[in-house]
Amino acid sequence: xxxxxxxxxxxxxxxxxxQFGERRILSDIYxxxxxxxxxxxLGRNGCGKSTLLQTIFGGRHVADASVRVNRRRxxxxxxxxxxxxxxxxxxxxxxxxxVAEAARLLRVDARQALAAxxxxxxxxxxxxxxxxxxxxxLVQVLLLLHAHTCFSLFDEPFTGVMPVHIEQLADLIxxxxxxxxxxxxxxxxAEVLPxxxxxxxxxxxxxxxxPPNPVPALRDRGYLAE
Amino acid sequence: xxxxxxxxxxxxxxxxxxxxxLSGLLLVAARFYGGTWPPPVAPLLFQKLLTFPAVIYLxxxxxPHQYWFYRNLHLSPRQLWGGVIAADTLLLLLVLLVARxxx
Numbered sequence: 001x002x003x004x005x006x007x008x009x010x011x012x013x014x015x016x017x018x019q020f021g022e023r024r025i026l027s028d029i030y031x032x033x034x035x036x037x038x039x040x041x042l043g044r045n046g047c048g049k050s051t052l053l054q055t056i057f058g059g060r061h062v063a064d065a066s067v068r069v070n071r072r073r074x075x076x077x078x079x080x081x082x083x084x085x086x087x088x089x090x091x092x093x094x095x096x097x098x099v100a101e102a103a104r105l106l107r108v109d110a111r112q113a114l115a116a117x118x119x120x121x122x123x124x125x126x127x128x129x130x131x132x133x134x135x136x137x138l139v140q141v142l143l144l145l146h147a148h149t150c151f152s153l154f155d156e157p158f159t160g161v162m163p164v165h166i167e168q169l170a171d172l173i174x175x176x177x178x179x180x181x182x183x184x185x186x187x188x189x190a191e192v193l194p195x196x197x198x199x200x201x202x203x204x205x206x207x208x209x210x211p212p213n214p215v216p217a218l219r220d221r222g223y224l225a226e
Numbered sequence: 227x228x229x230x231x232x233x234x235x236x237x238x239x240x241x242x243x244x245x246x247x248l249s250g251l252l253l254v255a256a257r258f259y260g261g262t263w264p265p266p267v268a269p270l271l272f273q274k275l276l277t278f279p280a281v282i283y284l285x286x287x288x289x290p291h292q293y294w295f296y297r298n299l300h301l302s303p304r305q306l307w308g309g310v311i312a313a314d315t316l317l318l319l320l321v322l323l324v325a326r327x328x329x
Contacts, residue, residue: 057297058297059293059294059297076302078297078298078300078302079300079302080300081300085298086294086297086298088291088294090291090294091291092294092295092298093295094236094240094292094295096239097236105229105232105233105236105299106298106299107229144298
């Protein structure tokens with residue numbers, strides 16, 4: 001298990017090629033995330049963002065995919081305790097599991113994880129399936145964010161979350177990056193861009209790292225309104 | 227190991243209705259269409275093992291996203307199904323042994 005908070009970790013992924021039928025989804029990929037960074041992965045619907053996150057996590061087998069942490073190959077990465085966790089677009093937690101039970105299995109202190117949202121503390125004994133979609137999403141993000149891993153991969157963490165909570169959640173993500181690297185994708189560019197230290201754009205199967213101020217580049221390519 | 231057993235119990239609960247149904251059907255078929263009761267253990271366990279590919283396939287079709295949570299616990303689908311197959315086959319064996327004892 002990696003020692004957290006004492007070392008810096010670098011996650012790199014390349015050699016990932018994915019094709020669905022005739023359509024090439026991912027072809028020219030190099031991605032790097034390190035402790036202390038929030039990295040944004042942007043792109044249109046269906047461009048392969050989720051596929052890329054799943055491949056890095058190890059849940060999708062891609063021949064020749066190389067995922068490395070501090071230059072050591074870790075495929076599938078999810079098998080290594082303490083390395084990384086992943087929030088998919090779909091609900092993560094089994095619906096009959098209570099929030100407290102889910103936290104225990106993920107080895108997270110539930111009270112500490114939900115402390116920034118005191119109203120969630122009253123939901124600890126409730127099954128996840130009984131929570132509203134936005135609350136369940138928020139709980140899932142908070143549990144994974146507080147888990148003792150070197151990296152967290154979040155696929156649309158803000159979906160369904162109330163705007164007032166999104167601001168708080170963004171603050172928490174900023175605080176948490178001191179001890180882990182965070183790779184996230186979301187269509188809420190207004191919330192994502194100020195949060196990110198590095199932004200990648202996935203377009204036509206190719207991953208491009210945008211300049212430190214990504215707004216003009218995104219505007220030029222039609223990803224942001226004028 | 228404790229985490230694995232807890233996760234396995236959770237996963238087993240989610241597939242138990244299907245596996246119990248299939249075990250029940252095998253027992254009913256053995257009871258009413260088989261030659262002897264209780265049925266011989268080995269052929270029935272073999273038939274039981276043959277049902278798992280269908281269960282795994284149906285789970286993949288109807289609950290394709292269920293494995294993400296377990297992967298976050300560092301468990302692969304193969305590890306989960308390995309445990310389920312062992313536990314479920316053992317359960318059927320126990321039922322057969324009890325039936326044998328009672329008859």
